[in-house]
Amino acid sequence: MIKMRVYVLLVGIVVLLATLIFTPNIDSFAEEDDTKDYVFFLHWVNETEASKDIQGYSVRNYFDTTQDFERVNHTVTSGTKWKEDWYLYPVLAGDFVVEEYTLGIWMYASGGQKSAQITLSIYEVTNASENPEGTLVASKNFGNVQLFTTPHFEIFSANMTPHTFPAGSSIRIEISLTPGTSTYITLLWDTPTADSRVILKGQPGMKIKDVTALDYNRSTRTGFLLTTSNKTVYFHAVLTDPFGGYDIKWVNLTLESPLGEIILDNVSMTRVGGTPISYMADYEISWNYSSYPPGRYNITVWAVDNNGYNYYTHFGYYKYGQYQDVYTTYITLGITYSVAFKAVDSKNLPLPRAEIVVKVSGTTVSSSITDDTGIVVLEMFGGDYDVYVIWQGCIVAHQHVHVSENVSRDNPITINCSVYYPIFRIVDSHDLPVSDAAAYITHPNSTTSAIPYKTNENGEFSLSRVPGGDYRIIVWWRGIEVADTSINVSANAVYTIDCTIYYIAFRATDTAGMGLSNAQLIAYNNLTGAVMAFSTTNESGAVTFRLPKGCFNVYVYWHDVLVGQITPLEVSKDNNITIRCSVYYLSVKCVDSKGRGIEGAFLRVYRGNEIIDGTVTPSNGTARFKLAEGNYTILIDYRTTYLLSKIKVKKEINVHIEGNCTKTIKIPSYPPPLYKTNAFILGMLIAILIAIIITLLIIRR
Incomplete structure (x- = not known):
């Protein structure tokens, strides 16, 4: 009794490990690749069941995609060389391409060497009544394999050249075992515990080929009139499965209204055509559209095969992996009209590449982009709609529209949009223009200009064809932020932005208070050292600087000598400042x-x-x-x-x-x-000359 409990416990642990290791990782495959690992469980026909007929040949060992397990393991034990094989049942309903085959088998050994020479082969069986073994497609010898003394899940996997098994054929998997000396080999299968299996990597699998809608007369339609007395619709789905109709587990349908409401939520469809062994299967569900509004109704059909069901339940992944398929289509209720809309800006110019969005009760039912003429043509059902125009990520128009007839491009419904051509004027504290200012703009759609707009000599810059709304504008002048404001653009107008730029009237004087003419004044940014203003005083020693709000260092030079300074100078308003210089x-x-x-x-x-x-x-x-x-x-x-x-x-x-x-x-x-002095010398000479003359006169007398 104790040995039996230990045996059961060991089997359970190994089952769990085998499930985690050997279950194919479906989610690793790309969706567009139809090649998958298809799992087929090994079964055995007991004494109370009928044998499986393979092309007129009866077999007891077979494999399929169902979990129709027995309650007791089927075991085979032998101490001599022998072969065990299993057939795909039912035979293929459609062509199937295999590129890799695997046998996962529960087995153990007793006595002797506890090993065996093992070969795995795959056969194509097209006429089992005459050639039950079939034609060998591929085979692989795994050499001498050491085995456990308790049941373990052994995996034998082999690649092969892709081979197409045609519809109507069966696939036979054969394992050949040559036990070691005095060794007995036991194989187990066909219970949830001993879930031995064949895995065929190939394609295609189950597919939803078509989904159509039929009226009460069983005529295929995509559009249904609201005036019809019988408003029954039959949704019809056609599926194919190379393993036969038995492999299709579920086919469900979801129906969504034009407003996004779910009318039928993943409702099961009923099989109305095909058999468990046929390639094609038909499913259907009916719906009555009485009291439903006109518009487009989206249809989604979802199907999952036995592999998806096993992936979810038996292997415990709680998802269906790649073993599912989805098909989407739609029907329409009511008459549709061709309606042309034209979007124009505030100058009545066409608005190209604008998005026109049509909504009903807040739900989008149609949308498109205007062409170069600002026109878009939409197919719309009769009724009342809210039409929005989106430009540069902003809603620039909202208009209520009633549709009851076609509206041509020659006479479209005109939608006037709040798209403007604003001009922004940057001014200082004296309301004078500020040229060469840089403006960074955050638009109503929250995007910010990477490159600033530069003001011209009139202190202006303009925007072209922008949506109305609040614009945050940050203005920089001479490296300092002078404005951060929000302006609501609602017209083609000039919007004034007042900046913190002030006038500082300086007067440089000497120590006596007299004006210092021809002195050079320089104002530097206190933080960056950049020159903010430079000029020379007039005859009265005066000069006026235009400075942004901030902190500056002002220096006075006279005859190239620093004679005065203000460090720092805080500028926050217009001011008159006298600098007494040295x-x-x-x-x-x-x-x-x-x-x-x-x-x-x-x-x-x-x-x-x-x-x-x-x-x-x-x-x-x-x-x-x-x-x-x-x-x-x-x-x-x-x-x-x-x-x-x-x-x-x-x-x-x-x-x-x-x-x-x-x-x-x-x-x-x-x-x-x-x-x-020369005058003295001249006087002396004259005196001497006079004396000489007088002397001569006296002598002559």
């Missing part, structure tokens, strides 16, 4: 040896070798210079005539400027002594 006043007084101011002396101011300024001293001898902080050289060049003597004096001094200051330049050699 520019000072230098007073230079030129005096003679007696401390009197010298008029007419030419003064030059140098920074290095560069002349900065120059002037001529006035009557008081004092000249005034405006200078930036730094080191300078003052050169005096004084040229005049004093008492008939030419005076030429050059002198220079070095000055460091860091504030207002006065420097006196004294010329000690001016004026020269009287006796050193």
Whole structure:
């Protein structure tokens, strides 16, 4: 008793392993490849059953696709060389091409070497009454196979040149066993536990060849009138199966209304033609369309064969794998009309490549794309519809339409669409245009332009043929975002976008508060260092920059010297800003040896070798210079005539400027002594000449 329980347990475990290992992986095959692994279970005719007739030849061992197992394993044991074979029953109803054959057999060995020489062969049987063995198609010797002492599932698989077994023939699988010395071999099959099987890899399998609809007179139709008194429809499906009609497990039909509602949900069809051994089988189901609306009704027929059923149940995959087929078609109820629609934009121009969608109660029943003239022609049943136009992913029109007649292309139903040609104008805080701004646009369909739109000299850019709706527009100017706004486009109009671009009026002054003319002002982006604005002050020291909202560094240069700065400068509105610069006043007084101011002396101011300024001293001898902080050289060049003597004096001094200051330049050699002047010499000569003349006159007397 204990041995029996252990035996049953071992058999159960091996069954599970064999099922997982040997069950074909149907889902690994591509759908378009019709080649599959077809599983046939081995059966045995017991003493109470009739033998199976194969072309007038009776057999007890056979294989088919059913799970008609016995309750007790059929076993065969032998200690000598012997052959065991099984026939495909019933014979093929259609041609079947085999490219690989496999025998999965439960077996075990006892005594001796517990091994056997095994050969597997496949035969084509076309006239079993005269040649029951048939014609050998392929054979493979597996050599000496070591076997288990308890029932195990052994697999013997062999490839072969693809061979077509014709309709009406049977396939015989033969295993030849030569046991080892003193070895007894036992084969088991025909129970759910000992589910020995033949696997034939080939094609074709079960197929749905055609699905048609017939009216109450059994006439094939695709369109059915609503005015007919008898509204019965027969849905008819024709299937083929090379293994015979018995291999078709289920044929079901699903019927869907024009609105997507399921009317018949995977309902079983009844077999009305064919036999368990015929190649073709007919299935049918009826339906009455009274009270159903006009439109297109979609039909789906689904069928599964015994292999799919076994795959789901016996092998426990809980799906049907590739052992199923689907066929789709449709019928129509009511009269259809040809209806032309024309989509036009806001300028009444045709809208090509727009999608026209027709719906009933929110469900799409038809759709198509307009041609280059903006026209599309749809086949529609009579009734009321909602027609939508989709352009660039947005609904740009919705119109209610009643269809009761044909509408030609020459006089189509015109649908005015919310498709516009907007112009966007970018302005600053003074409502003045901003040129060369970059605008990134997110359209109503949520797509964003990868390349920005650039504004022209009028601060404008335009879009052509875009759907109405909300547009998010982000504007950048000189590397800074100056606007992020949403604009609802609903007309062909100019839409103004106000930007955070402001006017900053600068006035550069010296330390005395006087305007600093010809000073260079530069504004840099505080983060990137980019130059945002550059200009030169006017005579009053003023200059105006247009700057975006942000943080900047502003520098003032005068005579190439940095004299002032604002770091940082926060810009958030129009503003007037005075920059007091490090520019000072230098007073230079030129005096003679007696401390009197010298008029007419030419003064030059140098920074290095560069002349900065120059002037001529006035009557008081004092000249005034405006200078930036730094080191300078003052050169005096004084040229005049004093008492008939030419005076030429050059002198220079070095000055460091860091504030207002006065420097006196004294010329000690001016004026020269009287006796050193030409006037004195001339006077002396004249005096001497007069003395000589007087002396001569006296002598002559």
